Amino acid sequence: xRPALKELRREPSRFVAPTAILTxxxxxxxxxxxxxxxxxxxxxxxxxxITADVIVFSDSSQGSFLRSRVEPDIRKEIEQDLDAVVGGLxxxxxxxxxxxxxxxxxANIAVWGYETPIDGVPSPPGAGMGWGDxxxxxxxxxxxxxxLLGPSRTPxxxxxxxxxxxxxxxxxxxxxxxxxxxxxxxxxxxxALAEGVFQALAVTVPSTTAGETAADAIVRVVDSGLLxxxxxxxxxxxxxxxxxxxxxxxxxxxxxxxxxxxxxxxxALLTVERASLYAVFKALGAGSRxxxxxxxxxxxxxxxxxxxxxxxxxxxxxAVIPPGSIPxxxxxxxxxxxAVLLFIAAAAxxxxxxxxVLRVDPATALGGSS
Amino acid sequence: xxxxxxxxxxxxxxxxxxxxxxxxxxxxxxxxxxxxxEIVALVGPSGSGKTTLCSIAGGILSPSEGTVTVGGEDIxxxxxxxLTRFRRERVGFVFQSVNLVPFLNARENLLIVDEFGRRERRxxxxxxxxxxxxxxxxxxxxxxxxxxxxxxxQRVAIGRALMNQPSLVxxxxxxxxxxxxxxxxxxxxxxxxxxxxxxSAIVVTHDDRITHxxxxxxxxxxxxxxx
Ligand SMILES: Nc1ncnc2c1ncn2[C@@H]1O[C@H](COP(=O)(O)OP(=O)(O)OP(=O)(O)O)[C@@H](O)[C@H]1O
Ligand SMILES: [Mg+2]
Numbered sequence: 324x325r326p327a328l329k330e331l332r333r334e335p336s337r338f339v340a341p342t343a344i345l346t347x348x349x350x351x352x353x354x355x356x357x358x359x360x361x362x363x364x365x366x367x368x369x370x371x372x373i374t375a376d377v378i379v380f381s382d383s384s385q386g387s388f389l390r391s392r393v394e395p396d397i398r399k400e401i402e403q404d405l406d407a408v409v410g411g412l413x414x415x416x417x418x419x420x421x422x423x424x425x426x427x428x429x430a431n432i433a434v435w436g437y438e439t440p441i442d443g444v445p446s447p448p449g450a451g452m453g454w455g456d457x458x459x460x461x462x463x464x465x466x467x468x469x470x471l472l473g474p475s476r477t478p479x480x481x482x483x484x485x486x487x488x489x490x491x492x493x494x495x496x497x498x499x500x501x502x503x504x505x506x507x508x509x510x511x512x513x514x515a516l517a518e519g520v521f522q523a524l525a526v527t528v529p530s531t532t533a534g535e536t537a538a539d540a541i542v543r544v545v546d547s548g549l550l551x552x553x554x555x556x557x558x559x560x561x562x563x564x565x566x567x568x569x570x571x572x573x574x575x576x577x578x579x580x581x582x583x584x585x586x587x588x589x590x591a592l593l594t595v596e597r598a599s600l601y602a603v604f605k606a607l608g609a610g611s612r613x614x615x616x617x618x619x620x621x622x623x624x625x626x627x628x629x630x631x632x633x634x635x636x637x638x639x640x641x642a643v644i645p646p647g648s649i650p651x652x653x654x655x656x657x658x659x660x661x662a663v664l665l666f667i668a669a670a671a672x673x674x675x676x677x678x679x680v681l682r683v684d685p686a687t688a689l690g691g692s693s
Numbered sequence: 694x695x696x697x698x699x700x701x702x703x704x705x706x707x708x709x710x711x712x713x714x715x716x717x718x719x720x721x722x723x724x725x726x727x728x729x730x731e732i733v734a735l736v737g738p739s740g741s742g743k744t745t746l747c748s749i750a751g752g753i754l755s756p757s758e759g760t761v762t763v764g765g766e767d768i769x770x771x772x773x774x775x776l777t778r779f780r781r782e783r784v785g786f787v788f789q790s791v792n793l794v795p796f797l798n799a800r801e802n803l804l805i806v807d808e809f810g811r812r813e814r815r816x817x818x819x820x821x822x823x824x825x826x827x828x829x830x831x832x833x834x835x836x837x838x839x840x841x842x843x844x845x846x847q848r849v850a851i852g853r854a855l856m857n858q859p860s861l862v863x864x865x866x867x868x869x870x871x872x873x874x875x876x877x878x879x880x881x882x883x884x885x886x887x888x889x890x891x892x893s894a895i896v897v898t899h900d901d902r903i904t905h906x907x908x909x910x911x912x913x914x915x916x917x918x919x920x
């Protein structure tokens with residue numbers, strides 16, 4: 324029968340306030356979390372998609388593609404000494420003119436030249452052609468459109484769409500390395516790179532000796548001048564990523580803490596209010612554990628309702644917001660994570676009432692009027 | 694239960710409440726034996742210690758001195774945990790203030806006892822339905838306490854006290870809120886229920902008119918028992 328759930332059903336009005344507050348908190352938690360996920364995706368999607376053991380930068384680059392350059396002899400060394408698969412990488416941030424849009428209506432584009440497999444991106448479509456990130460569709464770009472890149476208006480034609488490959492908040496355009504070098508050298512003469520020189524190398528070492536990471540192996544072969552990062556490290560080295568994550572996680576942490584306080588306060592009040600009822604329960608032979616279990620059951624039930632409503636709400640918000648307007652990314656993982664955090668907060672919040680439940684004296688059930 | 698020991702044996706039980714600096718002697722060297730199957734009326738003025746005696750017999754309060762044995766089980770030295778278990782399994786209580794759970798209907802107020810205990814579920818449901826029928830509440834099973842009359846609430850409380858099949862039931866003023874006729878009906882019911890089960894009972898009252906439903910009357914004045 325579960326008396327705790329019966330109470331929820333028979334006297335729902337009593338639980339409306341905490342459910343409403345928890346729902347708002349859950350929406351906030353999921354929305355902010357989705358915003359963080361969206362921001363991170365926008366700045367890291369492309370780097371995340373690079374398929375390799377490590378990415379090799381020059382050591383003064385601090386992991387920034389734009390500040391890094393790696394000479395061809397280093398590439399040769401790694402390839403030969405480690406029998407490694409090496410692909411050149413480079414990216415250039417440019418404004419792109421889109422047919423049909425006004426002359427000042429530029430789309431921000433990250434032009435990637437790649438030789439290495441990119442998760443979700445096919446091999447380069449050929450000279451003067453590129454795979455466009457779907458975000459470009461928000462700018463009205465269609466397959467077959469010719470985008471004019473940078474001040475020199477270097478043309479690249481969209482061959483098809485790829486998903487989740489944004490970089491630095493900009494949509495990526497994936498081209499072969501020759502096309503990329505042409506675009507770079509034509510539009511950024513100050514950063515021009517000679518044939519064979521890349522910003523970074525994606526390296527996969529097929530067989531490292533036991534206990535040695537791919538990074539160790541590369542440092543062993545090329546002893547100076549390089550910064551070797553895993554894909555995850557390279558992603559965190561993108562300016563702002565770690566800071567964004569830290570800031571948001573602090574906000575999310577405070578939000579969860581508020582949920583905990585709300586649950587703690589509400590159930591503390593409820594426990595005070597129900598002291599005489601609990602005394603009767605105890606006089607009838609209920610243990611403190613049974614009673615406290617009832618409290619937890621109610622807190623979990625309230626949280627479940629709140630998170631369910633919130634989940635629906637953020638999915639609706641996500642659907643209603645026009646794509647590209649804010650970087651919101653709502654995923655089942657984020658919703659689940661928020662729910663789990665709230666359940667933990669709810670259970671912990673109930674903990675504050677435990678002492679009061681333990682101290683209820685069954686003798687108080689004896690006298691007085693009900 | 695077939696044992697030769699009496700349902701209740703209280704030996705020189707003292708209960709002293711200390712309030713601030715003063716001490717109130719609620720029970721003074723009370724010795725009382727309730728035989729199996731016996732219904733004892735406990736009669737005395739207000740504040741004489743009737744509720745206190747019932748609570749000690751039912752394991753809700755611990756005596757300051759003396760020993761309490763219920764159905765051969767000496768509960769004198771029990772800690773809170775064991776007393777809780779004892780109450781759950783061995784005794785029934787009808788409180789002076791009835792104390793039904795307001796958000797549970799009549800049937801659920803009976804079944805809640807099963808929630809606290811072994812959780813027999815099916816068996817408990819059968820027992821609850823049978824009790825409700827015996828108590829004439831079958832058609833009120835789905836009513837919340839607020840939708841029941843005082844006499845009906847009193848009967849639900851009696852049913853709840855019998856749910857765990859106790860060997861001893863304490864009725865603390867079960868008729869105080871009822872008029873004479875209804876009080877007699879409830880007492881009749883208590884007697885029938887007790888005798889058909891062979892359960893012992895202490896019935897607290899300060900109404901001399903209902904003592905004839907009991908096998909024996911014990912008086913109490915200022916915490917002192919007088920047979
Ligand atoms: N928790 C307590 N703290 C202090 N004194 C108490 C407490 N409970 C009862 N007393 C005192 O103990 C005495 C006996 O109380 P008890 O409740 O047993 O009387 P009673 O016979 O049941 O009275 P009534 O007929 O009014 O219910 C009274 O003087 C009462 O004031
Ligand atoms: Mg009393």
